[in-house]
Amino acid sequence: MKAKININTRFDSFQKYSLYQSLDRESRNEIKDIGIEYKLTFQELKQLTDMAVDFKMWEEPGIGIQWKLYSKSLNQSNKIFNKTVLKSIKNHWQTLKEDETKYETKSKRNYKSTVRKIKEINGENEVFGMCPVASEKTVCCNLRTIDVAQGCGLGCSYCSIQTFYEDGAIAVEKNLEDKLASIKLDPNKNYHIGSGQSSDSLALGNKNGILDAQLDFASNNPNIILEFKTKSKNINHFLNVKMPNNVFISWSLNPQLFIDNEEARTASLKQRLKSARTLSDKGILVGFHFHPLVHYQGWEKDYKKLIGNLMDMFSPNEIGLISFGTLTFIKPAIKSLRQIGTKSKILQIPFEEAAGKISYPMETKKKIFSEVWDSFTPWHDKVFFYFCMEDKELWNHVFGKCYKSNDDFETDLFDSVKRKLELNDPIKINKTF
Ligand code: SF4
The missing domain is CATH 3.80.30.30 (pyruvate-formate lyase- activating enzyme)
Structure with a gap:
């Protein structure tokens, strides 16, 4: 119970992180769920959030899907479980950055009205x-x-x-x-x-x-x-x-x-x-x-x-x-x-x-x-x-x-x-x- 209170308190203070706040509700909830379930440290939450923002902008699968994907074959009781999952997500994130950017031939962007004050x-x-x-x-x-x-x-x-x-x-x-x-x-x-x-x-x-x-x-x-x-x-x-x-x-x-x-x-x-x-x-x-x-x-x-x-x-x-x-x-x-x-x-x-x-x-x-x-x-x-x-x-x-x-x-x-x-x-x- 003690650990649970600590992680909740830690998460409360993390929520003030501006990039976390800039995310949509779904991504914020995914980070919160992962953070609390796996007792992520402040730095790990920040790392996860920064990558979540990038995946969202790049229209890649969201952070919840990435976590599931890279954690599914790992033993959760392993002490370095969190580090290993984060490292795998980071490797994937880094590969996307280093490879040539892939653009869709037909842009899916929804351009808002051109009318500006x-x-x-x-x-x-x-x-x-x-x-x-x-x-x-x-x-x-x-x-x-x-x-x-x-x-x-x-x-x-x-x-x-x-x-x-x-x-x-x-x-x-x-x-x-x-x-x-x-x-x-x-x-x-x-x-x-x-x-x-x-x-x-x-x-x-x-x-x-x-x-x-x-x-x-x-x-x-x-x-x-x-x-x-x-x-x-x-x-x-x-x-x-x-x-x-x-x-x-x-x-x-x-x-x-x-x-x-x-x-x-x-x-x-x-x-x-x-x-x-x-x-x-x-x-x-x-x-x-x-x-x-x-x-x-x-x-x-x-x-x-x-x-x-x-x-x-x-x-x-x-x-x-x-x-x-x-x-x-x-x-x-x-x-x-x-x-x-x-x-x-x-x-x-x-x-x-x-x-x-x-x-x-x-x-x-x-x-x-x-x-x-x-x-x-x-x-x-x-x-x-x-x-x-x-x-x-x-x-x-x-x-x-x-x-x-x-x-x-x-x-x-x-x-x-x-x-x-x-x-x-x-x-x-x-x-x-
Ligand atoms: S426009 Fe000229 S001065 Fe400005 S950044 Fe380019 S090279 Fe430099």
Whole structure:
């Protein structure tokens, strides 16, 4: 009886563990039943819960089934019974993380309505800054960012933006034009500026005049190149206005299988490529980000096919830049994504420390990045390629070279894109809008 009281008391205090509370009732009951019956320690309960959260997100059999499966052939009176069962479940969990992720061809995800509350930001907050994920520890392009909104309704499962803004609303700048006009840029310096780091650049259209304000900002500052980054097909505004000749639009690309499973409400791959083609036909420069590159079953074939299509659809002169990046998480984002518990396999990767963040092991990155780079062989010296947020070791392995400094990287990127912008200048080549 004494032991029973102790385990119940232990369980009462364990129930406060936030990840336990984030689970559905069925999983919580399974953990409680196992915990009490087998007198699990606090640490064992925590371990079981962490794996239960992952199994739930990955749509694997629940923790109750896993416990039954791995305990059925064991002798319960054995002193290391609990440890052995937990170890077997952990081995299975680890194998799932290390193997290539398996995606269902038809996503079972039930995307909720796209309607998100839109608020206005009318305060003193800064809209201009350095790329928030840049790091001294990786090779970085010194990107500056304009934050026109906070929050995003597209719902990519790997995006930490969804973990930043708790009420789920999207807040849009009310007086972006004034704020952009007050930014002090050094006229003797060149800047690559991107919007779309804290929201999608085009998903909100020209709400509160945010697109017009940015186009005016580009017109008034010829020493910048301004990049709109998107996963939407929302290009209409750009088809109806005069585009400054220092603006380009870029799309994040991934095979449709990955989009179906992890990029909930974004435009399909076909729609993204079609939108890019439409803008190219108007003389507007475009770019592409293969970010995140993902190690899933079938990745070689899918990326090869996607890159083949891309090279058939565009000439290299129409492309400003192409970047590669992969899944990289900061630890608090992993915690928040688990807490949200979206059905997703995005955390089903081996967690390897990479420049203070969590990513794939270097060997896996070398394999994927090399394969994708090789698929672009005919364009190697015709388009500016770079890696986003990656280590020197990866640059040297794949490209056979690396920049000496981030400033060199920044200059090279700016000069290359500027040259392409001049070739595609919508004003000079007199395309009609
Ligand atoms: S390389 Fe990527 S992370 Fe680094 S500054 Fe550029 S965009 Fe930001």
